[in-house]
Amino acid sequence: MQLIRNWSVKHSRGLEYIYLLFEPVLIRLHKVWNVIGYERLEKPVRVIEKSIKGLMFDCQMCGQCALSSSGMSCSMNCPKSLRNGPCGGVRMDGTCEVKPEMRCVWVEAWKGAQQMSQCEKMKEIQQPVNYSFKGSSSWLRVVQDDVKNKQEMPDDVRIKR
Ligand code: SF4
Structure with missing residues (x-):
């Protein structure tokens, strides 16, 4: 719903703060998730x-x-599913060229990022969307990627969280 979406961008700082608390907890519980089994967890976590x-x-x-x-x-929610935006079609009033009734997702993203502590992340080039992940839980993927990263990388080049 557009109204709630706008609210989330407006409160991006608070939501970022909540996520920064939530993510390490998820990661620390990896052993628990592993015992339960990631495949078994996928459906309930996806629903939540x-x-x-x-x-x-x-x-x-x-x-x-x-x-x-x-x-x-x-x-x-960008009609072109752009992971790195905006495209060149933003209208002068900040609306989308494909859906003129909607504010450009990337104009909103810029607004939201200005309030966040990690606003520099907005400037990083994002990977293209991998459609084979569609419909799966990104929360569980964050944990699995972190574990994989720790196993594969030598101590001195591991990404610090
Ligand atoms: S998981 Fe993908 S589709 Fe869902 S909020 Fe994040 S970026 Fe958007």
Whole structure:
């Protein structure tokens, strides 16, 4: 819903703060998730993630969340599914060239990012969307990627969280 989506961008700082608390907890619980089994967890976590993020961001469950790099404005709501925006078609009033009734997702992203502590992430080039992840939980993927990263990388080049 557009109204709630706008609210989320307006409160991007607070939402970022909540996520920065939530993510390490998710990661620390990896051993618990592992015992339960990631495959078994996928469905219930996906349902919870979809309910929360669907309401807050109109999440399309792309499975590789980029909200922290897009000012809490979900880039999958861009009609062109641009992961790096905006395109050259933003109208003078900040609306989308494809859906004139809608504010450009990336104009909103810029607004949201200005309030966030990690606003520099907005300038990083995002990977193209991998559609094979569509419909899966990005929360579980964050944990699995972190574990994989720690296993594969030598201590001195590991990404610090
Ligand atoms: S970037 Fe992907 S996972 Fe994140 S809110 Fe948008 S569709 Fe959902």
